[in-house]
Amino acid sequence: MLIEESYKDVPTTVAGKGTMRIFLIHPTIAGYPHAKFPGVVVFSEIYQVTGPVTRFARQIAGQGYIVALPSFYHEFTGPEPLSYDGPGTDAGNTWKITKKVAAYDEDAQLTVSFLLGLKTCNGRIGATGMCLGGHLTYRCALDPRVTAALCFFATDIHSSTLGEGKKDDSLKRAGDIKGELVMVFGKSDPHVPAEGRDLIRKTLHEAGVEFSFYEVFAAQHAFMSCSRLESTCSDRCSTVTFDPSRANICAASSAI
Structure with a gap:
């Protein structure tokens, strides 16, 4: 299926008057x-919204979905x-815990509203994302307008450390998720250890969330992401965490 970008x-x-770009x-x-x-x-x-993230989004759009990516x-x-690179990573990690959680939520709500406002949207909304984006996907699922969410190796949910003050309420609000939730983690992910994954799973069960929970054997953090790139070559994948075979299995078996 052909796609158009804007x-x-x-x-x-x-967080004060400003603007957010939605791709x-x-x-x-x-x-x-x-x-x-x-x-x-x-x-x-x-x-x-990097090149690899855009390519991931294009794959979704090519299956017949309107995709919106908030900056x-x-x-x-x-x-x-x-x-x-180092400076980019440092900036991203700093801003991740400087931005207000309420501002993250506003971004998600604005993006959902933007999609629903399109004449070509049929009213059904899903969400997906990786790493920080996995956590933001989870929080997007707190919006009752979202009917399905797929979180890849979502960080900081188990530790409740997203946003300003490093004190989010994502797990406490698990019962607000009304759509179907899918969570995927690598079993060798150092950012979300086994006890953290167990806490997330237990909390979702106790909250009565309709969810599926997958732990991929031997997969590390970011195993789906062909995105740990060398600054000298924008399409070189890292051999440290990216696992093409496991990524393809997850992509083929997951649907919004």
Whole structure:
């Protein structure tokens, strides 16, 4: 399926008046300009909307979903991606715990509203993301308008350390998730240890969430992400964490 790409700047208020850029990837069908599709919010890692994240989103759009990608560090920088290097990593990690959790939630709500406001959206909304984006996907699922969410190796949920003050309420609000939730972790992920994964699973069970929980043997953090790139070559994948075979299995077996 062919796709078209554009963007929309929307006003934000929680952290002061500003704007957030939402990148849009839209499927097209020749001869059917008014065809309707479900929408998907794609949340990136700490580096904002990078080339690898965009390629991931294009794959989703090519299956017949309208994909919206929010640039969530708009309080600190422009919509451009951060570099996969030391300074880029440091900036992303700093901003991750500087931004207000309420501002993250506003970004997600604005993106969902943007999708639902499109004449070509059929009203069904899903969300997905990796790493920090996995956690933001989980929080996006707190919005009752979201009917399905797929979180890949979501960080900081088990420790409740997202945002300003490093004290989020994501696990406490698990019962607010009304759609279906899928969580995927690598069993060798140092960022979300076994006891952390057990806590998430137990909390979801006790909250009565409709969820599936997958732990991939021998997979590390970011095993789905061909995105730990060398700054000298924008399409070189890291051999440290990216696992193509396991990534393909997860991609083939997961659906929004």
